[in-house]
Amino acid sequence: MGFSSAVNLDALCLLFLPKAAALPSIAAFLLVALTVLWFYPGGLAWALSKSTLPIPGPPGMVLALSGPAAHRDLATLAETRKATDLMAFSVGLTRFVVSSRPDTAREILNSSAFADRPMKESAHELLFHRAMGFAPFGEYWRNLRRVSATYMFSPKRIAAFGEHRSDIGQQMTESLMASMEKNGAVEVRKALHLGALNNVMMNVFGKRFDFGKGEGMELEELVKEGYEVLGEFNWSDHFPLLRWLDPQGIRKRSRRLVYKVNVFVESLIDEHRKRRQVNRDSVDNGAFVDVLLDLEKEERLSDSDMIAVLWEMIFRGTDTVAILLEWIMARMVLHQEMQSKAQAELDAVIGNSRLPTDTDIPNLPFLQSIVKETLRLHPPGPLLSWARLAVHDVNVGSHFIPAGTTAMVNMWAISRDVRNWENPDEFDPRRFEEEDVSILGSDLRLAPFGSGRRVCPGKALGLATVHLWLAQLLHKLRWIPVEEGVDLSECLKMSLEMKHPLVCKAFPRY
Numbered sequence: 001m002g003f004s005s006a007v008n009l010d011a012l013c014l015l016f017l018p019k020a021a022a023l024p025s026i027a028a029f030l031l032v033a034l035t036v037l038w039f040y041p042g043g044l045a046w047a048l049s050k051s052t053l054p055i056p057g058p059p060g061m062v063l064a065l066s067g068p069a070a071h072r073d074l075a076t077l078a079e080t081r082k083a084t085d086l087m088a089f090s091v092g093l094t095r096f097v098v099s100s101r102p103d104t105a106r107e108i109l110n111s112s113a114f115a116d117r118p119m120k121e122s123a124h125e126l127l128f129h130r131a132m133g134f135a136p137f138g139e140y141w142r143n144l145r146r147v148s149a150t151y152m153f154s155p156k157r158i159a160a161f162g163e164h165r166s167d168i169g170q171q172m173t174e175s176l177m178a179s180m181e182k183n184g185a186v187e188v189r190k191a192l193h194l195g196a197l198n199n200v201m202m203n204v205f206g207k208r209f210d211f212g213k214g215e216g217m218e219l220e221e222l223v224k225e226g227y228e229v230l231g232e233f234n235w236s237d238h239f240p241l242l243r244w245l246d247p248q249g250i251r252k253r254s255r256r257l258v259y260k261v262n263v264f265v266e267s268l269i270d271e272h273r274k275r276r277q278v279n280r281d282s283v284d285n286g287a288f289v290d291v292l293l294d295l296e297k298e299e300r301l302s303d304s305d306m307i308a309v310l311w312e313m314i315f316r317g318t319d320t321v322a323i324l325l326e327w328i329m330a331r332m333v334l335h336q337e338m339q340s341k342a343q344a345e346l347d348a349v350i351g352n353s354r355l356p357t358d359t360d361i362p363n364l365p366f367l368q369s370i371v372k373e374t375l376r377l378h379p380p381g382p383l384l385s386w387a388r389l390a391v392h393d394v395n396v397g398s399h400f401i402p403a404g405t406t407a408m409v410n411m412w413a414i415s416r417d418v419r420n421w422e423n424p425d426e427f428d429p430r431r432f433e434e435e436d437v438s439i440l441g442s443d444l445r446l447a448p449f450g451s452g453r454r455v456c457p458g459k460a461l462g463l464a465t466v467h468l469w470l471a472q473l474l475h476k477l478r479w480i481p482v483e484e485g486v487d488l489s490e491c492l493k494m495s496l497e498m499k500h501p502l503v504c505k506a507f508p509r510y
């Protein structure tokens with residue numbers, strides 16, 4: 001026993017001694033190699049890729065994406081590195097490119113090579129890979145786009161929900177007036193958010209909620225927690241070794257949330273199933289859930305897929321609309337002359353003996369320009385929310401992009417670029433009286449809904465809602481700043497929000 005352990009010890013020494021002696025040189029070699037890789041343009045993840053001609057970009061690791069002003073930090077980096085066409089950077093082992101120019105943005109958004117989205121751990125845990133926004137490009141995703149384009153986002157369906165939209169807008173206006181009377185000032189955020197949530201719930205489940213109690217309160221909490229979990233920057237997405245540690249507790253929170261969401265949404269689906277068994281005709285109010293329940297066998301979704309699809313609609317359709325309207329109202333309070341011009345237009349088209357309706361919107365070009373100008377300066381998704389993923393090797397301009405690279409478009413930088421817009425930082429909706437610019441994805445100087453195959457499918461519904469509610473809010477009330485004025489500071493979470501909720505005064509106009 002003693003003999004064999006001596007032999008083993010000797011063998012071990014023979015095995016390790018030369019290596020131990022070589023350790024300092026191995027460590028030195030590794031250190032030099034790491035330093036060289038670290039200083040490679042675009043950083044470590046690009047140095048490890050098969051790309052041979054470097055794309056300009058900062059070395060090391062960019063931390064901007066974890067901060068509240070990623071769109072601004074990336075814009076500054078791209079300018080200083082002279083990489084507005086395309087800039088490479090790394091976060092952990094993830095390779096990124098970001099475009100801050102319309103030409104390369106068009107190439108990325110319209111190329112079939114970028115038809116997928118990178119999957120965040122939180123989105124996967126929340127089952128969003130089975131919903132439209134994160135589903136891989138393919139038959140399942142195509143089917144969801146087709147069904148929702150026909151039954152949820154078609155012009156006919158949007159028009160059919162006009163009355164509900166108008167009721168909710170009216171209710172919102174009244175609650176803001178009541179709050180003004182009670183407090184001498186109004187904070188608009190909560191009313192807009194709950195209005196937008198009810199509007200989506202009406203579209204998806206044909207049902208409105210009373211918030212602040214019971215089911216309504218539960219829904220409010222689920223949506224709030226969802227935004228927080230999805231909006232949080234997760235280091236585990238970029239450092240695979242961190243994944244099993246879940247250092248920020250994001251996986252744990254996602255799993256807790258998805259369980260509650262499943263129970264909540266499933267009970268709403270069951271309500272519809274039961275009503276359909278009793279009387280099919282009584283449920284035909286066009287709710288999207290009924291469309292999904294009616295799908296033919298080969299297209300039918302499993303219950304868990306249906307929950308994912310419906311939950312995503314609630315999620316996507318709520319904060320974009322509410323946040324955009326809060327920015328618009330902030331601009332209206334700040335630019336009194338623009339507010340007066342919009343109100344003069346409303347008075348000429350509608351007068352004060354009736355309320356605005358959807359059919360008035362085409363006759364209110366200045367009101368539409370206000371929405372465009374706010375989308376230009378404060379796009380809810382400044383980095384177009386959820387990025388794209390290169391599914392195969394591809395070139396953007398003269399740059400080679402290997403498969404697996406995450407591609408982003410900095411729409412905020414593009415729409416504030418003096419090369420694309422005169423006086424870009426000035427709020428001036430009149431610029432669209434001189435030049436009619438489409439915001440639906442064909443003109444990449446201003447594409448707040450994205451472009452190409454994965455362009456926002458809810459853009460017409462979102463715009464119809466924002467236009468009508470803005471018309472209602474400006475028609476009924478005059479909006480005035482409080483003494484402290486308006487603070488336009490931003491904070492990028494899942495969407496680009498006002499850092500401090502807008503507080504102002506509102507007085508009836510007639």
Ligand code: HEM
Nearest residue numbers: 132133316317320381384448449450451454455456458462
């Ligand atoms: C002001 C309102 C809105 C804005 C600014 C907005 C913006 C966006 C953007 C930038 C994208 C990514 C596009 C791309 O990758 O090219 C997107 C995707 C999406 N949006 Fe919207 N959106 C709005 C309203 C809505 C509404 C009301 C809904 C539904 C009720 C909705 C549902 C979706 C979905 C499902 C996707 C994913 C599409 C896919 O990947 O195929 N959005 N949106």
